[in-house]
Amino acid sequence: MSGWLKIVGLGPGADTMITPEVSAALANATDVVGYIPYVNRVAARPGLVRHRSDNREEIHRAEHALQLALAGHRVVVVSSGDPGVFAMASAVFEALEAGDARWCDLEIQVLPGISAMLAASARAGAPLGHDFCCINLSDNLKPWQVIEKRLRLAAEADFAMAFYNPRSKARPSGFGRTLDVLRDVCEPGRLMIFARAVSTPEETIRVTTLAEAEPEMADMRTLVIVGSQSTRLIEREAGPLVYTPRSVVS
Amino acid sequence: MSGWLKIVGLGPGADTMITPEVSAALANATDVVGYIPYVNRVAARPGLVRHRSDNREEIHRAEHALQLALAGHRVVVVSSGDPGVFAMASAVFEALEAGDARWCDLEIQVLPGISAMLAASARAGAPLGHDFCCINLSDNLKPWQVIEKRLRLAAEADFAMAFYNPRSKARPSGFGRTLDVLRDVCEPGRLMIFARAVSTPEETIRVTTLAEAEPEMADMRTLVIVGSQSTRLIEREAGPLVYTPRSVVS
Numbered sequence: 001m002s003g004w005l006k007i008v009g010l011g012p013g014a015d016t017m018i019t020p021e022v023s024a025a026l027a028n029a030t031d032v033v034g035y036i037p038y039v040n041r042v043a044a045r046p047g048l049v050r051h052r053s054d055n056r057e058e059i060h061r062a063e064h065a066l067q068l069a070l071a072g073h074r075v076v077v078v079s080s081g082d083p084g085v086f087a088m089a090s091a092v093f094e095a096l097e098a099g100d101a102r103w104c105d106l107e108i109q110v111l112p113g114i115s116a117m118l119a120a121s122a123r124a125g126a127p128l129g130h131d132f133c134c135i136n137l138s139d140n141l142k143p144w145q146v147i148e149k150r151l152r153l154a155a156e157a158d159f160a161m162a163f164y165n166p167r168s169k170a171r172p173s174g175f176g177r178t179l180d181v182l183r184d185v186c187e188p189g190r191l192m193i194f195a196r197a198v199s200t201p202e203e204t205i206r207v208t209t210l211a212e213a214e215p216e217m218a219d220m221r222t223l224v225i226v227g228s229q230s231t232r233l234i235e236r237e238a239g240p241l242v243y244t245p246r247s248v249v250s
Numbered sequence: 251m252s253g254w255l256k257i258v259g260l261g262p263g264a265d266t267m268i269t270p271e272v273s274a275a276l277a278n279a280t281d282v283v284g285y286i287p288y289v290n291r292v293a294a295r296p297g298l299v300r301h302r303s304d305n306r307e308e309i310h311r312a313e314h315a316l317q318l319a320l321a322g323h324r325v326v327v328v329s330s331g332d333p334g335v336f337a338m339a340s341a342v343f344e345a346l347e348a349g350d351a352r353w354c355d356l357e358i359q360v361l362p363g364i365s366a367m368l369a370a371s372a373r374a375g376a377p378l379g380h381d382f383c384c385i386n387l388s389d390n391l392k393p394w395q396v397i398e399k400r401l402r403l404a405a406e407a408d409f410a411m412a413f414y415n416p417r418s419k420a421r422p423s424g425f426g427r428t429l430d431v432l433r434d435v436c437e438p439g440r441l442m443i444f445a446r447a448v449s450t451p452e453e454t455i456r457v458t459t460l461a462e463a464e465p466e467m468a469d470m471r472t473l474v475i476v477g478s479q480s481t482r483l484i485e486r487e488a489g490p491l492v493y494t495p496r497s498v499v500s
Binding site: 154 | 332364365406487
């Protein structure tokens with residue numbers, strides 16, 4: 001029996017956001033590989049080996065998954081959200097390009113998932129309803145200068161912005177610097193959304209402004225959205241809606 | 251019985267990419283509202299009225315959906331892909347803000363879907379695996395000058411880019427202008443992907459470079475991706491993989 005590798009997205013948390021094609025891949029797998037909390041979302045069953053690894057071990061994890069597939073296993077690499085957005089798909093292809101030449105002949109598929117940014121956007125309304133960008137705020141794998149340059153240019157382009165990995169215990173100060181840059185180039189009333197643990201029991205959605213935003217509003221489970229100049233707030237008894245209109249007036 | 255409105259994403263085309271929460275909403279609906287080909291994707295059944303409207307009638311369609319919900323119907327507004335990315339969610343909120351005050355008291359939810367850009371990215375590998383932006387190339391609702399400015403700033407920021415609505419019969423020349431701007435600011439070997447009708451029987455994925463790209467490679471069913479300076483190509487017998495690594499070297 002020949003092996004294969006599927007790199008799949010589990011969505012932001014709720015099982016009801018996992019696509020049927022991802023569920024089918026998991027049902028046919030012999031091995032699931034991923035970061036500990038994501039593998040834990042896949043139920044144990046006879047015939048399935050669950051390989052859990054720690055954060056920041058992405059390349060080793062990717063190599064292990066490719067080795068298993070080459071040995072004939074049916075391997076699913078799991079990411080939260082979408083596997084192609086700051087997740088395992090790029091790590092697997094980095095490992096593939098640098099590693100065993102036979103890995104290139106494997107059957108490999110990426111199965112998309114509901115990304116954290118689009119789940120967060122949906123919960124708040126439609127803040128990413130017009131042109132937007134998506135930036136990973138972690139400076140583990142790129143210099144802070146690149147992040148700052150991209151923030152300034154994104155503001156100049158008047159993109160709405162979605163931020164991944166805004167803040168962690170190892171990087172407590174980066175998000176404060178991000179807010180400083182935004183305050184330098186955007187008006188104080190710019191709408192912001194802090195969406196934490198979307199679609200899980202711990203979900204919180206906080207709508208605020210750049211003037212009121214504080215670094216402590218974000219942690220590693222928070223997806224941060226910054227509106228464009230056009231982004232609007234609708235106040236309702238049931239809670240605010242934030243959306244970006246389809247038109248831009250020059 | 252009180253009405254509700256759910257604005258949902260059907261994903262790019264395949265039923266296996268529709269999330270269970272969207273399927274459940276459709277199963278509980280009395281009315282489905284949307285653009286003709288998207289409503290046609292929802293199977294007819296007793297008790298379900300399917301309201302089809304033409305392109306460019308988004309606000310009228312949104313008002314109709316809100317009226318039905320206010321009258322007690324259980325209404326699903328369908329978009330292709332994700333409803334929050336250049337789709338019906340923003341149109342519904344524009345109508346809500348401008349319309350009948352009672353609409354604000356309705357139960358309204360946005361249910362995310364697999365977006366065209368992430369489905370296209372998955373098919374090609376992981377070209378959006380690092381910082382990226384997403385631009386609607388239609389100048390129906392914004393001036394071309396805004397599009398050109400955003401393209402130039404996105405290139406300067408070295409974002410990968412995903413383009414929606416690159417070209418239509420009514421706008422045959424816009425995508426050629428987009429290529430001209432990109433050629434002005436990016437190197438000729440910049441990787442590009444033309445992903446058409448992803449996950450449908452008509453799917454085609456074409457990987458090329460900016461130098462080789464031609465306007466005729468895109469139509470309204472095409473999602474175009476432009477890599478960043480870091481985006482890489484892996485040649486394989488099974489077809490090329492395009493991915494953007496997780497690291498940026500300054």
